[in-house]
Amino acid sequence: MQFTFTDKIIKLAVVDDSLFFRAGLVSLIQSQKNLNVIIESSNGKELIDTLAIRSEMPDIVIMDLEMPVMNGFKTIDYLLKYYPEIRILVLTGHNDARFLHHLIDKGVNGFLVKDTKKIDKVTEALNVIYMFKYYYAELDMKKIMSTKNPILQGEEIVFTKRQLQIVELVCQQYTDKEISKKLFISERTVHGHKTVIFKKTSTHSTLGLAMYAVKNNLISM
Protein backbone atom coordinates (compact mmCIF):
# COMPACT_ATOMS: atom_id res chain seq x y z
CA MET A 1 0.00 0.00 0.00
CA GLN A 2 1.32 3.46 -0.85
CA PHE A 3 1.14 5.88 2.07
CA THR A 4 2.53 9.29 1.16
CA PHE A 5 2.08 12.83 2.44
CA THR A 6 4.81 14.24 0.28
CA ASP A 7 6.25 13.89 -3.21
CA LYS A 8 9.73 14.58 -1.87
CA ILE A 9 12.01 11.56 -1.65
CA ILE A 10 12.60 10.67 1.99
CA LYS A 11 16.18 9.46 2.43
CA LEU A 12 16.67 6.69 4.96
CA ALA A 13 19.31 4.77 6.87
CA VAL A 14 18.48 1.28 8.19
CA VAL A 15 20.53 0.05 11.15
CA ASP A 16 19.97 -3.56 12.21
CA ASP A 17 22.35 -6.47 12.77
CA SER A 18 20.02 -9.08 11.22
CA LEU A 19 20.72 -9.25 7.50
CA PHE A 20 17.52 -11.25 7.01
CA PHE A 21 15.37 -8.65 8.76
CA ARG A 22 17.12 -5.78 6.99
CA ALA A 23 16.66 -7.34 3.56
CA GLY A 24 12.90 -7.69 4.13
CA LEU A 25 12.57 -4.21 5.55
CA VAL A 26 14.57 -2.54 2.78
CA SER A 27 12.49 -4.38 0.17
CA LEU A 28 9.29 -3.12 1.79
CA ILE A 29 10.61 0.43 1.95
CA GLN A 30 11.96 0.50 -1.62
CA SER A 31 8.54 -0.55 -2.92
CA GLN A 32 7.29 2.89 -1.87
CA LYS A 33 7.83 5.57 -4.49
CA ASN A 34 8.90 8.35 -2.11
CA LEU A 35 11.20 6.31 0.15
CA ASN A 36 14.84 5.60 -0.59
CA VAL A 37 17.32 3.70 1.57
CA ILE A 38 20.71 5.39 1.13
CA ILE A 39 22.56 3.69 4.00
CA GLU A 40 22.42 0.17 5.45
CA SER A 41 24.44 -0.61 8.59
CA SER A 42 24.63 -3.57 10.92
CA ASN A 43 25.40 -1.54 14.06
CA GLY A 44 25.68 2.01 15.35
CA LYS A 45 29.40 2.31 14.72
CA GLU A 46 29.02 1.37 11.08
CA LEU A 47 26.32 4.03 10.73
CA ILE A 48 28.41 6.73 12.39
CA ASP A 49 31.48 5.85 10.32
CA THR A 50 29.36 6.07 7.17
CA LEU A 51 27.78 9.39 8.16
CA ALA A 52 31.24 10.85 8.78
CA ILE A 53 32.32 10.35 5.16
CA ARG A 54 29.04 11.09 3.35
CA SER A 55 27.85 14.43 2.09
CA GLU A 56 24.23 13.27 1.65
CA MET A 57 22.55 12.72 5.02
CA PRO A 58 19.47 10.56 5.67
CA ASP A 59 16.30 12.34 6.77
CA ILE A 60 15.36 9.47 9.07
CA VAL A 61 17.33 6.62 10.67
CA ILE A 62 15.44 3.38 11.35
CA MET A 63 17.19 1.93 14.37
CA ASP A 64 17.25 -1.39 16.20
CA LEU A 65 18.13 -1.17 19.91
CA GLU A 66 20.06 -4.36 20.59
CA MET A 67 23.06 -4.66 18.31
CA PRO A 68 26.68 -5.75 18.76
CA VAL A 69 29.63 -3.29 18.75
CA MET A 70 27.49 -0.18 19.34
CA ASN A 71 23.88 -0.58 20.43
CA GLY A 72 20.88 1.58 19.61
CA PHE A 73 20.88 3.55 22.87
CA LYS A 74 24.46 4.74 22.43
CA THR A 75 23.88 5.45 18.75
CA ILE A 76 20.74 7.49 19.50
CA ASP A 77 22.71 9.58 22.02
CA TYR A 78 25.39 10.20 19.40
CA LEU A 79 22.91 11.13 16.68
CA LEU A 80 20.98 13.49 18.96
CA LYS A 81 24.23 15.23 19.87
CA TYR A 82 26.02 15.41 16.52
CA TYR A 83 23.22 15.02 13.95
CA PRO A 84 20.17 16.62 15.60
CA GLU A 85 18.56 17.25 12.22
CA ILE A 86 18.27 13.49 11.54
CA ARG A 87 15.02 11.98 12.83
CA ILE A 88 14.95 8.56 14.48
CA LEU A 89 12.40 5.75 14.20
CA VAL A 90 13.14 2.95 16.68
CA LEU A 91 12.19 -0.52 15.51
CA THR A 92 12.60 -2.95 18.38
CA GLY A 93 11.67 -6.34 19.76
CA HIS A 94 11.25 -4.75 23.19
CA ASN A 95 8.10 -3.16 24.45
CA ASP A 96 9.19 -1.99 27.89
CA ALA A 97 7.11 1.10 28.69
CA ARG A 98 9.73 2.54 31.04
CA PHE A 99 12.41 2.71 28.37
CA LEU A 100 10.06 3.91 25.69
CA HIS A 101 9.22 6.72 28.12
CA HIS A 102 12.91 7.51 28.46
CA LEU A 103 13.50 7.53 24.70
CA ILE A 104 10.47 9.75 24.14
CA ASP A 105 11.88 12.18 26.71
CA LYS A 106 15.16 12.19 24.81
CA GLY A 107 13.41 13.15 21.61
CA VAL A 108 13.26 9.94 19.57
CA ASN A 109 10.67 10.55 16.86
CA GLY A 110 8.82 7.25 16.70
CA PHE A 111 8.60 3.59 17.69
CA LEU A 112 7.42 0.37 16.15
CA VAL A 113 7.60 -3.20 17.39
CA LYS A 114 9.36 -5.74 15.16
CA ASP A 115 6.76 -8.02 13.69
CA THR A 116 5.05 -8.12 10.35
CA LYS A 117 1.76 -6.72 11.63
CA LYS A 118 3.57 -3.57 12.79
CA ILE A 119 6.14 -3.66 9.99
CA ASP A 120 3.31 -2.78 7.62
CA LYS A 121 3.13 0.47 9.59
CA VAL A 122 6.73 1.41 8.82
CA THR A 123 5.94 3.35 5.66
CA GLU A 124 3.13 5.19 7.43
CA ALA A 125 5.45 5.99 10.36
CA LEU A 126 8.21 7.27 8.05
CA ASN A 127 5.87 9.62 6.21
CA VAL A 128 4.34 10.92 9.44
CA ILE A 129 7.75 11.49 11.03
CA TYR A 130 9.02 13.30 7.93
CA MET A 131 6.01 15.62 7.80
CA PHE A 132 5.00 16.00 11.44
CA LYS A 133 8.16 14.95 13.30
CA TYR A 134 6.60 12.36 15.65
CA TYR A 135 4.84 9.01 15.27
CA TYR A 136 3.68 7.34 18.48
CA ALA A 137 0.43 5.93 17.10
CA GLU A 138 1.25 2.32 17.91
CA LEU A 139 2.18 3.01 21.51
CA ASP A 140 0.02 2.75 24.59
CA MET A 141 0.86 6.31 25.64
CA LYS A 142 -1.34 6.16 28.73
CA LYS A 143 0.66 3.23 30.02
CA ILE A 144 4.00 4.76 29.07
CA MET A 145 3.34 8.16 30.60
CA SER A 146 2.04 6.62 33.81
CA THR A 147 5.30 4.70 34.11
CA LYS A 148 8.23 6.26 35.90
CA ASN A 149 11.12 7.19 33.71
CA PRO A 150 13.94 5.38 35.52
CA ILE A 151 16.56 7.80 34.27
CA LEU A 152 14.91 11.01 35.40
CA GLN A 153 14.41 10.51 39.10
CA GLY A 154 16.07 13.80 40.00
CA GLU A 155 18.49 12.31 42.48
CA GLU A 156 21.88 10.79 41.98
CA ILE A 157 22.04 7.10 42.68
CA VAL A 158 25.31 6.05 44.26
CA PHE A 159 26.69 2.54 43.79
CA THR A 160 29.39 0.77 45.75
CA LYS A 161 32.42 -0.65 43.91
CA ARG A 162 31.07 -4.19 44.45
CA GLN A 163 27.61 -3.23 43.13
CA LEU A 164 29.21 -1.76 39.99
CA GLN A 165 31.22 -4.97 39.46
CA ILE A 166 27.98 -6.94 39.68
CA VAL A 167 26.14 -4.59 37.33
CA GLU A 168 28.96 -5.01 34.80
CA LEU A 169 28.82 -8.82 35.02
CA VAL A 170 25.01 -8.92 34.91
CA CYS A 171 25.16 -6.81 31.76
CA GLN A 172 27.61 -9.27 30.27
CA GLN A 173 24.86 -11.86 30.88
CA TYR A 174 26.68 -13.85 33.57
CA THR A 175 24.42 -15.92 35.84
CA ASP A 176 24.46 -15.54 39.64
CA LYS A 177 26.53 -18.71 39.85
CA GLU A 178 29.09 -17.44 37.34
CA ILE A 179 29.29 -14.05 39.12
CA SER A 180 29.80 -15.73 42.48
CA LYS A 181 32.75 -17.71 41.04
CA LYS A 182 34.29 -14.66 39.41
CA LEU A 183 34.04 -12.47 42.50
CA PHE A 184 34.74 -15.25 45.04
CA ILE A 185 31.50 -14.63 46.91
CA SER A 186 28.48 -16.87 47.50
CA GLU A 187 25.50 -16.99 45.14
CA ARG A 188 23.38 -15.82 48.05
CA THR A 189 25.53 -12.70 48.39
CA VAL A 190 25.27 -12.05 44.64
CA HIS A 191 21.49 -12.40 44.90
CA GLY A 192 21.47 -9.94 47.82
CA HIS A 193 23.51 -7.38 45.88
CA LYS A 194 21.23 -7.75 42.85
CA THR A 195 18.12 -7.20 44.96
CA VAL A 196 19.59 -3.93 46.28
CA ILE A 197 20.70 -2.87 42.76
CA PHE A 198 17.25 -3.59 41.26
CA LYS A 199 15.65 -1.56 44.06
CA LYS A 200 18.09 1.36 43.62
CA THR A 201 17.57 1.48 39.87
CA SER A 202 13.82 0.74 39.96
CA THR A 203 14.43 -2.09 37.51
CA HIS A 204 13.01 -5.59 37.65
CA SER A 205 14.95 -7.62 35.13
CA THR A 206 18.44 -8.15 33.77
CA LEU A 207 17.42 -6.46 30.53
CA GLY A 208 16.00 -3.48 32.45
CA LEU A 209 19.20 -3.20 34.49
CA ALA A 210 21.35 -3.48 31.35
CA MET A 211 19.42 -0.67 29.69
CA TYR A 212 19.69 1.46 32.84
CA ALA A 213 23.45 0.79 33.05
CA VAL A 214 24.03 1.75 29.40
CA LYS A 215 21.96 4.91 29.67
CA ASN A 216 23.72 6.00 32.85
CA ASN A 217 27.22 5.07 31.67
CA LEU A 218 27.65 2.59 34.52
CA ILE A 219 29.35 0.18 32.16
CA SER A 220 31.85 0.67 29.37
CA MET A 221 30.83 -0.43 25.87
Add this chain to the structure above:
Amino acid sequence: MNTKSEELLEIEKIAQGNDAVRKRLLELFVQQVTRQVSQMNYCVQNKDWVSLRKVMHALKSTFLYIRIESHIELIEQIMNTAGEINYTIEQMVHKLEMTCLRLIGEFTLEYEKEFGKLAV
Protein backbone atom coordinates in the same frame (compact mmCIF):
# COMPACT_ATOMS: atom_id res chain seq x y z
CA MET B 1 -5.24 -26.18 -1.97
CA ASN B 2 -2.32 -24.16 -0.64
CA THR B 3 -0.03 -26.49 1.31
CA LYS B 4 2.65 -23.95 2.13
CA SER B 5 3.51 -23.44 5.79
CA GLU B 6 2.53 -20.21 7.52
CA GLU B 7 6.19 -19.23 7.67
CA LEU B 8 6.62 -19.59 3.91
CA LEU B 9 3.47 -17.56 3.36
CA GLU B 10 4.91 -14.90 5.65
CA ILE B 11 8.06 -14.74 3.49
CA GLU B 12 5.84 -14.29 0.42
CA LYS B 13 3.97 -11.54 2.20
CA ILE B 14 7.19 -9.71 3.05
CA ALA B 15 8.46 -10.08 -0.54
CA GLN B 16 5.22 -8.60 -1.94
CA GLY B 17 5.37 -10.60 -5.16
CA ASN B 18 8.97 -9.68 -5.88
CA ASP B 19 10.74 -12.95 -6.74
CA ALA B 20 14.23 -11.50 -6.33
CA VAL B 21 13.41 -10.43 -2.78
CA ARG B 22 11.75 -13.79 -1.98
CA LYS B 23 14.85 -15.58 -3.28
CA ARG B 24 17.13 -13.37 -1.17
CA LEU B 25 15.00 -13.82 1.97
CA LEU B 26 14.88 -17.63 1.62
CA GLU B 27 18.62 -17.71 1.02
CA LEU B 28 19.43 -15.42 3.97
CA PHE B 29 17.09 -17.30 6.32
CA VAL B 30 18.61 -20.69 5.48
CA GLN B 31 22.19 -19.39 5.73
CA GLN B 32 21.62 -17.37 8.90
CA VAL B 33 19.56 -19.95 10.81
CA THR B 34 21.80 -22.88 9.77
CA ARG B 35 24.74 -20.98 11.26
CA GLN B 36 22.75 -20.13 14.39
CA VAL B 37 21.72 -23.78 14.94
CA SER B 38 25.41 -24.82 14.82
CA GLN B 39 26.29 -21.99 17.18
CA MET B 40 23.58 -22.85 19.71
CA ASN B 41 24.64 -26.51 19.80
CA TYR B 42 28.27 -25.50 20.24
CA CYS B 43 27.27 -23.14 23.08
CA VAL B 44 25.28 -25.84 24.88
CA GLN B 45 28.07 -28.41 24.50
CA ASN B 46 30.60 -25.91 25.86
CA LYS B 47 28.21 -24.42 28.42
CA ASP B 48 28.89 -20.97 26.96
CA TRP B 49 25.71 -19.34 28.21
CA VAL B 50 26.74 -15.78 27.37
CA SER B 51 27.14 -16.66 23.68
CA LEU B 52 23.98 -18.78 23.76
CA ARG B 53 21.96 -15.75 24.86
CA LYS B 54 23.40 -13.71 21.98
CA VAL B 55 22.40 -16.42 19.50
CA MET B 56 18.90 -16.49 21.06
CA HIS B 57 18.58 -12.74 20.67
CA ALA B 58 19.41 -12.97 16.96
CA LEU B 59 16.97 -15.87 16.46
CA LYS B 60 14.26 -13.98 18.32
CA SER B 61 14.50 -11.13 15.86
CA THR B 62 14.10 -13.53 12.91
CA PHE B 63 11.26 -15.46 14.54
CA LEU B 64 9.42 -12.25 15.43
CA TYR B 65 9.68 -11.09 11.85
CA ILE B 66 8.14 -14.18 10.30
CA ARG B 67 5.71 -14.54 13.17
CA ILE B 68 6.74 -17.87 14.69
CA GLU B 69 5.13 -16.56 17.85
CA SER B 70 4.77 -19.97 19.50
CA HIS B 71 8.55 -20.10 19.91
CA ILE B 72 9.23 -16.56 21.10
CA GLU B 73 8.40 -17.55 24.67
CA LEU B 74 10.69 -20.58 24.37
CA ILE B 75 13.57 -18.38 23.16
CA GLU B 76 12.99 -15.96 26.04
CA GLN B 77 12.95 -18.87 28.52
CA ILE B 78 16.30 -20.05 27.17
CA MET B 79 17.71 -16.53 27.45
CA ASN B 80 16.49 -16.19 31.02
CA THR B 81 17.49 -19.59 32.38
CA ALA B 82 20.64 -20.52 30.41
CA GLY B 83 23.32 -21.67 32.83
CA GLU B 84 20.96 -22.27 35.71
CA ILE B 85 19.00 -25.44 34.88
CA ASN B 86 21.17 -27.27 32.36
CA TYR B 87 18.94 -30.29 31.76
CA THR B 88 15.93 -28.13 30.91
CA ILE B 89 18.06 -25.87 28.71
CA GLU B 90 19.17 -28.82 26.61
CA GLN B 91 15.56 -29.90 26.14
CA MET B 92 14.45 -26.40 25.23
CA VAL B 93 17.33 -25.87 22.80
CA HIS B 94 16.55 -29.25 21.21
CA LYS B 95 12.91 -28.25 20.71
CA LEU B 96 13.99 -24.97 19.13
CA GLU B 97 16.55 -26.77 16.95
CA MET B 98 13.83 -29.09 15.60
CA THR B 99 11.73 -26.10 14.54
CA CYS B 100 14.76 -24.41 12.94
CA LEU B 101 15.66 -27.58 11.03
CA ARG B 102 12.07 -27.97 9.80
CA LEU B 103 12.09 -24.38 8.52
CA ILE B 104 15.56 -24.71 6.97
CA GLY B 105 14.33 -27.85 5.16
CA GLU B 106 11.09 -26.23 3.95
CA PHE B 107 12.78 -23.01 2.86
CA THR B 108 15.59 -24.88 1.07
CA LEU B 109 13.04 -27.01 -0.83
CA GLU B 110 11.06 -23.92 -1.79
CA TYR B 111 14.22 -22.15 -2.94
CA GLU B 112 15.54 -25.10 -4.96
CA LYS B 113 12.14 -25.75 -6.53
CA GLU B 114 12.18 -22.28 -8.08
CA PHE B 115 15.69 -20.89 -8.09
CA GLY B 116 18.09 -23.84 -8.32
CA LYS B 117 20.72 -25.19 -5.96
CA LEU B 118 21.13 -23.24 -2.71
CA ALA B 119 24.67 -22.81 -1.43
CA VAL B 120 24.88 -22.76 2.37
